[in-house]
Amino acid sequence: MLHIYKYRLKCIIRDKQMVFWSLLFPIILAVLFNLAFSNLSKSENFKEIRIAVAENDELRGNPQFTEALNSVPDLFDVIYTSKADAEKLLEEDDIRGYIYFDQGPKLVVKRSGINQSILKAFLDDYVQTGSTIERIMEKNPAALQGGLIDSVSERNSYLREISHGKAEPDTVVNYFYALIAMACLYGSFSGLKEVTALQGNLSFQGARVNVTPVNKARMIAASIGAAVTYQLFVITSHILFLVFVIKVDFGNQMFYIALACLVSSVTGVTYGTFISSVNRKSEGVKIGILIGTSMIMSFLSGMMFDKMKYIINSKLPILGYLNPANLITDAFYSLYYYDTHTRFFTNIGLLCGYIAFFGAVTYLSLRRQKYASI
């Protein structure tokens, strides 16, 4: 049995095409993801908004405005200039908008957007505070002596940040988790290869193997063992590559990550043996089915569009449970993001269920197959 195992492993490793698709292709994709997405999460980050303020007499007549602007140095990067220059800066996209006074502050922008909205909110704030002060003076004229100005210029924060998980909600990591899921499903190619080499009607090798006195179950076990060994090696290299070269955060739970790798690798391989043993189409068609289904499953778990996973999980959760790629992605996601392991073990449990199902179907369709003549 060890003998068969060894030779099956050699057969897999020497299949250059398979090594490319299962080992190199995900690494190439990971590098591309990294190149393309490295700035994506940074683009959400807040940067000081560059604005201009047009100087004129009315601005000088409103020192409290400049004061208000100075009280939020983290928010804006302000240039004081003439209106014509401000207009020019805006035209060149150097600033997001400019403020000028003409019977009250006015804002000029080129388009709507969140930075422009923050700028508008600041001006609204200024106008609204004016209205607040007026109303208070009306109700309580003594307030001016009672520290109204101080309480206006004071600014408290009424918000307390509470933690929402143990890691930052960095959407980009999900792309890499889905990529690992795809790589695991690509393990199905080696599963397919093993079944082809076991069945007499599919390959000459299979025909030869069928006349040996070795028990089928042992042969299947050795073959699948070889495929799983290879797949484990592949996934481990991927994870190492992602962690040390691309620096994707997987959390720090080595044992759980290893468990997830093992279970997902076996899922991938048995998925391949399952597909190849339940239908009698040519190898090309089977590969087509494997590529097609694993692409669709990776798409649904968010490899091309991160929000897909959320949409499925909130709108049609059953589809999420039926999709092994989603379970694998979700296992890594919950290790990264959740404090508890309930969801992780639900995913692993379901994956084990798939393994049992795929494995049983494979065994039942391969066992006791005899050929009178082929």
Added chain:
Amino acid sequence: MQVYKAFFRIIQKNLLQIIIYVFVFLAVSISLTIAGVNPVQTEFTQTKISMAFFDYDNSSLSLGLKNHLAKTGRMADLADEAESIQDALFFREIEYALRVPQGFAEALMSGEEAYIEKISVPASVSEVYLDNAVNKYLNTARIYISNTEGLSQEELADYIAADMEKSAKVEVNREIEELTLSQKAGNHYNYMAYSLFAVLILGVSSVMLVFQSQDLKNRNLCSPITLRNMNFQLILGNISYAVLAWMVMNLSSIFMFGSFMFTAKGLLLMANSLIFTMAALSISFLISILVTSPGAVSAAANVVSLGSSFISGVFVPQELLSDTVLRISSFTPAYWYVKSNNDIAGMGEVTAMSRAPIFNNMLIILGFAAASFTIALVITKQRRIKKQ
């Protein structure tokens, strides 16, 4: 024209594989075009951030806050459970969540310490935006409370609401209409780079691979057709295949964008894609000489088309890519092609001056075409010499 016919018979045999890429492209492009239907904006609209608001206080003040936030936030319907909030935040279904604890308003009214719990995407623009909105409301409340006596909560909420009605005037100094359509067409042409590349590499390589097999080559050499004639037919085949692919892609854009494609901008986009097709063709030709097995063809098609698309801004906009990546990708024709598409899409009006950089980029793309074609010729020549 036997060779020319044979060319297309081989293409026909591989049609299924090739068509997949056309469908992927159409599916992506159409779904994104439909998804991105925004109304034409001519006046300023305040950005709204998707958020969740859990109110355990149910006071007039917390209600007032909620109404105030409706201007800057879109309230999502979400259960107040750790996992559902975490998931929604991770996938940006919401970017912000607030939980007003019971007794908040009373504590605020009596001047005690009062806090609202928030969950947000750390250090993000949306956090700054909504933090400001919340604090603005509550600071106004504080000013009223500390400066007027005997204020009831209802009165307070009314006063603040009245203040918040006031707003500054905003002018938008440029018309934004009709840009959306050309932006969409630009995106459509950007995605086209991926599928054109994949389709050309697959088609050209699978045919050339057949003609390169040694036995077939020997047989062809002793046929009455001259080598020159045969090569001519092959080149003609390659070019007609490329033009055919280009036409199919452009038919899809005429179908999607209609008469826009026959405006100056539309025609420029089409011309740009034709130039890019030429570059993709000669790169495919180079690849077809380098690959040796059908398996390698699909590997090369995937790696080259996906690779250059990812780094040159086909899938992720160029302005989101880092400078290093852009510098690397400027060595691919796709980068210049995408750059031109974006320029064309963002143009206000097509003038001689705004056209100039587009033509420059086209020359660069043609340069890539010439360079890879030359390399391919050098390699074939060297191989022939080696054999002799």
